[in-house]
Amino acid sequence: MADEQKPEGPVPSAPEGQGTPPAAPPKPAAAAHAPPKPPPEMAATAWEGDLPNQIRERFGDQVSACSTYLGQNFVAVKADAAVPLIEFLKLEADFDYLVDVTAVDYPKRAERFDLFYLLYSFARNERLRVKTMIADGAKPATAVSVHAGANWLEREVFDMFGIQFEGHPDMRRILMPEEWEGFPLRKDYGILKQDDRWVRENLGIESGQ
């Protein structure tokens, strides 16, 4: 989490000190009268126990952190290791229920998206998040082969963020119209933005209003 820069919100709602953009590297001149804020990060603590040790042992340096925040455990892994880890958790640690797959967009970061897999184990009554970072245009492997329920969830991630899943049996949009241009939940997609051409051709409304 330490390398995570705070991205600017889509609407400049929270006034930042002295009008300095929060994600910009602190300039010496600006720093003189406004001490640069450290980039805020999640105050997660290390997650200790048998399971994180097993995960580390199995996946080695592909696991960047096993942490806890507000009592919720998560494992940050490299993108390639995400699906093998989910499979390992399902087979060896009873995490047999894929609750959700979702993403978060950080447009200023080199690896633009955080991809989350939310897991639950009926046997242990525990939750676990698998978190990975991927760049725009990267194609993470699909989890459909491990959890059939990932099908629609990954389709929704593709629909909203434009993240294509490699090996997915049916990588199409799910909520938006098939021919829609753009990915609505990306941060650079404004809330009033729409695919004018699609609206004009299919709804016959000039402005969409």
Added chain:
Amino acid sequence: MAETTFLDSTELVLNMGPQHPSTHGVLRVILKLDGEKVNGTECVIGYLHRGVEKIGENRTYQQFAPYVDRMDYVAAVSNGLGYCLAVEKLLNVEAPPRAQVARVILTELNRIASHLLWLGTHALDIGAITPVFYCFREREEVLKIFENYCGARLTTHAFRIGGLLYELYDGFEQEVKTFCDMFIPKVDEYEELLTNNRIWVNRLKGVGLLSAEECKEYGVTGPVLRAAGVKWDLRKAQPYSGYEQYDFEIPTRTNGDTYDRYMVRMEEMRQSIRIIRQAVDKIPTGPIMGKVGKVVKPPVGEAYVSIEAPKGELGYFIVSDNSTQPYRVRVRPPSFVNLQALDRMVRGGLVADVVAIIGTLDIVLGEVDR
């Protein structure tokens, strides 16, 4: 291509919906039929997509709270509870005891209202017209309590981040108790109409089977999972809002068919009454709002909180960047995930059963499409 004659069986593609009375909204199902047999389906959804998650990123935490009521609009109170709990988790505050008990009462009343709407429309789909009138009659009583409490009947926005805005009104306890006393005989009445009704049993038994393994594979939760024999309810497994204080059972059945899901939901209504009776007898005094400022700015971080909504696990995954607006709100909708199992349930069955199976999944398209 081989030549076919009219005697050969060919696949017929039938379009069901989006304007179809038994798809409970604007669900479109493309059915691939071989005579009466369903060879496969494809769901086309998104007609009600309003971009709720995008709206969430552009509103403050408090401003977004009314929007969540518009997803599963027949269980708006549950939606609101899940959202408030998620933000409270990020803020690391808890609602005061009085607010928690009031939340439990209202949420359980909402579960009954949601199940009543399901029962009425499900029976209507199958051809039993009478139950829907009875169900709406009793549901009206629940909605009156909501209206007396917060002025709204459907999209209530009953809870606030940190507790409640409105104090319980005079006579609330009495009204709820009267409802409980009135309602239990009514459940028996519905059961008299349906449970041993031969047409009802023949239409539901063995239809739309979904085993426990398949449920877990697809992430199906709620009554559908419990009807397959998994004794799992978030109110027991990971209690929230003080559910651990109440004595109630998780009804389960073993066959995982449409009939068992009906039986599970009927029993759930009785269990909800049991919880409400216990709660209404011990509403503590005290404040109804926790220590939450006018400006909600959770520290940077992320949290996933889920509750047992009438339809299954309803979760909110919120990422905060320490501003007044959520950086990302993800809603984990039970209807959307449960609907994914539709194909598995109808494949190989008869086309007439598709209606029964859509009904038994108890989906709300406002939540599927968000």
